[in-house]
Amino acid sequence: MIIEDNIETFNSLLKRRGFIWGPSPEIYGGLAGFYSYGPAGMALKNNILTLFRRELRAFGFGEVECPTIMPEIVWKASGHLERFIDPVLKCEKCDTLVRADKFLQESFPDLMIDGMSYEKMQDLIHNNELKCQKCDTPFGKIEEYNLMLKTEVGAGNIAYLRPETATTTYLLFNRLDQDTRKQYPVKVFQYGKAYRNEISPRQQVLRMRAFDQFELQLFIGKDQEMDFEDYEAIKKVKMPLLDWRLQEQHVDTPKMISSEEALNKKILKKPAYAYCLHLAFYLTKILGYPDEIIRFRQHSPNERAHYADDAWDLEIKTTQFGWVEICGVHDRTDYDLKRHGEFSNQNFEISMGNDPKKKEIPQILEIAFGPDRIIYTLLECAFTVEEAGKENRIVLKLIPELAPNTLAIFPLKKNNAQLTALAKNIYKSMIEARIISFYDEKGAIGKLYRRQDELGTPFCITVDHQSLEDNTVTLRDRDSMQQIRLNVSELSKHVKTKII
Numbered sequence: 001m002i003i004e005d006n007i008e009t010f011n012s013l014l015k016r017r018g019f020i021w022g023p024s025p026e027i028y029g030g031l032a033g034f035y036s037y038g039p040a041g042m043a044l045k046n047n048i049l050t051l052f053r054r055e056l057r058a059f060g061f062g063e064v065e066c067p068t069i070m071p072e073i074v075w076k077a078s079g080h081l082e083r084f085i086d087p088v089l090k091c092e093k094c095d096t097l098v099r100a101d102k103f104l105q106e107s108f109p110d111l112m113i114d115g116m117s118y119e120k121m122q123d124l125i126h127n128n129e130l131k132c133q134k135c136d137t138p139f140g141k142i143e144e145y146n147l148m149l150k151t152e153v154g155a156g157n158i159a160y161l162r163p164e165t166a167t168t169t170y171l172l173f174n175r176l177d178q179d180t181r182k183q184y185p186v187k188v189f190q191y192g193k194a195y196r197n198e199i200s201p202r203q204q205v206l207r208m209r210a211f212d213q214f215e216l217q218l219f220i221g222k223d224q225e226m227d228f229e230d231y232e233a234i235k236k237v238k239m240p241l242l243d244w245r246l247q248e249q250h251v252d253t254p255k256m257i258s259s260e261e262a263l264n265k266k267i268l269k270k271p272a273y274a275y276c277l278h279l280a281f282y283l284t285k286i287l288g289y290p291d292e293i294i295r296f297r298q299h300s301p302n303e304r305a306h307y308a309d310d311a312w313d314l315e316i317k318t319t320q321f322g323w324v325e326i327c328g329v330h331d332r333t334d335y336d337l338k339r340h341g342e343f344s345n346q347n348f349e350i351s352m353g354n355d356p357k358k359k360e361i362p363q364i365l366e367i368a369f370g371p372d373r374i375i376y377t378l379l380e381c382a383f384t385v386e387e388a389g390k391e392n393r394i395v396l397k398l399i400p401e402l403a404p405n406t407l408a409i410f411p412l413k414k415n416n417a418q419l420t421a422l423a424k425n426i427y428k429s430m431i432e433a434r435i436i437s438f439y440d441e442k443g444a445i446g447k448l449y450r451r452q453d454e455l456g457t458p459f460c461i462t463v464d465h466q467s468l469e470d471n472t473v474t475l476r477d478r479d480s481m482q483q484i485r486l487n488v489s490e491l492s493k494h495v496k497t498k499i500i
């Protein structure tokens with residue numbers, strides 16, 4: 001994890017090594033809330049997605065992909081047009097626009113602003129005569145600002161860019177019901193872009209106007225939520241839970257509790273929901289986050305959406321931005337399917353148990369990951385600076401599966417034709433074995449190592465004079481910096497055992 005002194009070094013590394021660039025488009029000055037990923041950033045993102053997809057297939061989830069633009073009626077039904085709004089304050093003199101809740105939280109750090117009614121916020125502003133920070137004009141009334149990005153399709157048909165992937169997945173419900181032959185719970189996920197017209201996006205890729213979502217849904221019966229088969233296997237696993245009652249007592253460290261204990265103590269209500277928390281925790285842990293920077297924070301009844309029965313955020317502790325939500329687990333009840341049934345005149349009632357006469361609209365449990373936030377927080381917690389002689393050594397300690405390059409190959413001397421030829425041959429054979437490898441000869445050996453350390457490459461191979469004689473090379477481990485001598489014929493096997 002980065003220490004305060006190294007934040008600048010970390011932020012410049014993100015740009016310098018091709019992880020994150022922006023705001024985009026940089027050559028035109030950049031538009032706030034839009035960022036690009038460079039080759040290293042995309043390699044990291046793809047490795048995360050590959051890992052998630054592989055795991056979710058094993059857990060019985062199917063993947064879908066829907067359009068990112070949907071007609072107005074979808075967002076009327078979902079409630080987004082009416083409720084997906086931020087309270088804002090607009091300065092009458094200089095047109096500065098600020099989010100009222102964020103502005104109040106900064107002005108009154110000890111007050112709980114989340115979930116506060118607009119009237120109460122208005123009173124706070126009025127009674128304390130809060131003013132525009134730019135021109136000192138007193139703020140007037142709180143206005144509502146919708147976060148949806150509007151567009152037109154064809155000749156004047158109003159449509160919106162989706163603010164989440166989830167809604168577009170719900171719309172497939174009757175197709176999924178048939179496709180899975182009514183095997184409940186139906187487990188499905190969608191990865192893709194979503195768009196929110198944030199008023200003043202800050203915090204780099206943590207709050208963008210165009211961002212990625214990776215959202216999982218369980219369509220499930222009410223009885224099944226309470227009597228859930230997969231719960232038995234995970235009920236003893238402990239998770240770092242910080243429920244809202246603890247937060248009321250100003251506690252911010254979670255308690256390690258098993259699902260079973262949390263249900264007994266009524267911190268959680270449903271075994272199927274506990275299973276979703278567990279799955280979110282499992283998917284987070286396999287990315288390599290250390291335990292001590294992960295917590296689940298429960299939303300207070302005021303903070304959560306009006307239809308939600310329960311909501312917990314999985315948060316990662318960062319140096320630069322404090323606790324950052326990378327995933328939300330939501331019990332959305334039957335709200336969404338009810339609404340879309342009404343607005344589309346479809347009957348979503350189905351029989352889920354043994355009695356064909358007993359029909360119900362399925363409940364939805366949801367696990368929503370923000371891949372951009374995963375990328376940022378992973379990079380921050382992998383970033384280390386070690387003292388090494390005159391210059392510090394910067395190392396990204398990503399788990400080997402996630403590193404942009406798995407292997408780097410260098411000739412010890414770049415002007416020796418025999419050495420470079422052998423090194424290039426080894427590089428080719430590694431690529432043929434589908435090990436993501438990188439060949440480099442530009443610089444002294446120490447510099448070549450340092451470049452790969454900054455990218456998180458777990459293994460580096462050096463080809464030297466002995467290699468020409470006995471076909472062995474040195475393999476250096478990124479974290480221990482230990483070097484071992486290996487025969488070239490053993491290389492791919494050795495590396496593959498470390499990454500799978």
Ligand SMILES: [Zn+2]
Pocket residue numbers: 091092093094095096132133134135136137
């Ligand atoms: Zn002003």
